[in-house]
Amino acid sequence: MRITILGAGYVGLVSAACFAEFGIDVALVDNDPARIEALRAGRMPIYEPGLDRLVADNVRDGRLTFHTELAPAMVGAEAVFLAVGTPSRRGDGHADLSFVFAAAEQVARAATGPLTLVTKSTVPVGTGQRIIELVRAIRDDVVVASNPEFLREGAAIGDFMRPDRVVIGIEAGARGEAALATLKRLYRPLYLIETPIVATSLETAETIKYAANSFLAMKITFINEVADLCEKTGADVHDVARGIGLDGRIGRKFLHPGPGYGGSCFPKDTLAFARTAQDAGAPLRLVEATIAVNDARKEDMARRVIAALGDARGKRIAVLGLTFKPETDDMRDAPSLVVLPALAAAGATVTAYDPEGMAQARPMLPAATHYAASAMECVANADATVLLTEWNEFRALPPARLKSAMAGDVFCDFRNVYDPVAMRAAGFRYISIGRP
Ligand SMILES: NC(=O)c1ccc[n+]([C@@H]2O[C@H](COP(=O)([O-])OP(=O)(O)OC[C@H]3O[C@@H](n4cnc5c(N)ncnc54)[C@H](O)[C@@H]3O)[C@@H](O)[C@H]2O)c1
Numbered sequence: 001m002r003i004t005i006l007g008a009g010y011v012g013l014v015s016a017a018c019f020a021e022f023g024i025d026v027a028l029v030d031n032d033p034a035r036i037e038a039l040r041a042g043r044m045p046i047y048e049p050g051l052d053r054l055v056a057d058n059v060r061d062g063r064l065t066f067h068t069e070l071a072p073a074m075v076g077a078e079a080v081f082l083a084v085g086t087p088s089r090r091g092d093g094h095a096d097l098s099f100v101f102a103a104a105e106q107v108a109r110a111a112t113g114p115l116t117l118v119t120k121s122t123v124p125v126g127t128g129q130r131i132i133e134l135v136r137a138i139r140d141d142v143v144v145a146s147n148p149e150f151l152r153e154g155a156a157i158g159d160f161m162r163p164d165r166v167v168i169g170i171e172a173g174a175r176g177e178a179a180l181a182t183l184k185r186l187y188r189p190l191y192l193i194e195t196p197i198v199a200t201s202l203e204t205a206e207t208i209k210y211a212a213n214s215f216l217a218m219k220i221t222f223i224n225e226v227a228d229l230c231e232k233t234g235a236d237v238h239d240v241a242r243g244i245g246l247d248g249r250i251g252r253k254f255l256h257p258g259p260g261y262g263g264s265c266f267p268k269d270t271l272a273f274a275r276t277a278q279d280a281g282a283p284l285r286l287v288e289a290t291i292a293v294n295d296a297r298k299e300d301m302a303r304r305v306i307a308a309l310g311d312a313r314g315k316r317i318a319v320l321g322l323t324f325k326p327e328t329d330d331m332r333d334a335p336s337l338v339v340l341p342a343l344a345a346a347g348a349t350v351t352a353y354d355p356e357g358m359a360q361a362r363p364m365l366p367a368a369t370h371y372a373a374s375a376m377e378c379v380a381n382a383d384a385t386v387l388l389t390e391w392n393e394f395r396a397l398p399p400a401r402l403k404s405a406m407a408g409d410v411f412c413d414f415r416n417v418y419d420p421v422a423m424r425a426a427g428f429r430y431i432s433i434g435r436p
Helices: 010-021 033-040 051-060 098-110 127-136 156-161 174-186 188-192 202-233 237-245 266-279 285-309 336-345 358-364 375-379 399-405 420-425
Strands: 002-006 025-029 064-067 079-082 115-119 142-146 166-170 197-201 316-320 349-353 384-387 410-413 429-431
Touching: 002 010, 002 098, 010 025, 010 051, 010 064, 010 156, 033 064, 051 064, 051 156, 079 098, 079 174, 098 115, 098 127, 115 127, 115 174, 127 142, 127 202, 142 174, 142 202, 166 174, 166 202, 174 188, 197 202, 202 237, 202 266, 202 285, 266 285, 285 336, 285 384, 285 410, 285 429, 316 336, 316 375, 336 349, 349 358, 349 375, 375 399, 399 420, 420 429
Parallel strands: 002 025, 002 079, 025 064, 079 115, 115 142, 166 197, 316 349, 316 384, 384 410, 410 429
Antiparallel strands: 142 166
16 A cells, blocks of 8 residues: 655654554655655654654665655555644634645645545544535545544654554545545554554544543643642642542543643644634633643742742752653643743743753743753752653652752752652752642
8 A cells, every 4th residue: 555644743754654664655745845855864853762763664665755745755645644733823722724724735736546635633623524625626536534643752653553542534425434444454453453443423533632632631730730739738649649540430641740731732732622612602611721720830830949949030940851741852832931931031040951852942942041961960050950851861860969969959840750758868948749
């Protein structure tokens, strides 16, 4: 089988490499020539563990090719996937669908025979129908399907190869059945490992993706608020999370308190879901509250650091971790983008270190931010250290070494990586989330 994927970002590139690994011929297209040039030269445009090897193996075996021109890349393709971005539309929080519609139109114009056009990008309910209208105005033999992606950055290859489920939304009637058959053939290796396939309508598939992300964001936000309560009452949020998470109806995942969710998906998807629901006259008040609580939380993290210092003016603050989570270089909507500017605005001098995210972070952070080459260089002479992202290399830093490198004694561990007893024994005023 042969497929084409538009968009060589986190989703498109990982999907392309994984489909190629399944034995499918994949032509990956991006309209950013620099990105394609890098891929052709064997350089990864993003950081994702294991991706460089998977890409190199499949390029070597001739199953994965990179293109800037769409028409030649579509020759012989049975299915064309859209994995282009759907960022927040400036100002109102709706998903910006301009990349999706432009790409769908390009595909319809470049097509020379029947094909299935599959939307992998996260798009609001109703988008599939709008794509049908758009492409059918150009040609009649393009069938539209929805196949939302659930991979997590940092664990993307494993998630793609062993997903909890595959969701396929199809048009009604024979066209839809044909699209479903094509997609089932593409996902045959997953069928063999008994991955559940949820075959449904376009509208339902689109809604599943937003409902899933919003539910997970809500779960994180719930435990963050419970953590705040624990701080006031002397309870331990980790034991609360375990105690409730062991209940099979609740589940243990996504109950880790922190500085608020960020990343390329949850913030924009919760917002878009809430906007779609408002427009439909069926507001999602829990999702709206989740967004408001999470936004306020990021600001509150900066306030906690400033309060611990008494006055941040002239103080040196070290920030360990900038990306929204470990094992990615993705800085989109990372809590650091709120916390660092707030610390700088309070008069502090901020030095940051992140193992993978510093190149992406630089243009997004205050110009006065300093960058260190290692965690220990970052904390040297700091009055306070703030741990924002739980990279593994930050877990093993001995408290006594940290303390003697720093000038001050404030350590704000917003990922609860360290043992409070050990940190206090090392002489820190240790501030973590939801623990006595
Ligand atoms: N990043 C994630 O973890 C994740 C997970 C699940 C779903 N999603 C969804 O997948 C979609 C893609 O996300 P991403 O993070 O991979 O985005 P991204 O910004 O990393 O990549 C998008 C790519 O598409 C390219 N592009 C835009 N228009 C194009 C066109 N007409 N032709 C060819 N290339 C084009 C851009 O140059 C860019 O390289 C979004 O809708 C997102 O919500 C993302």
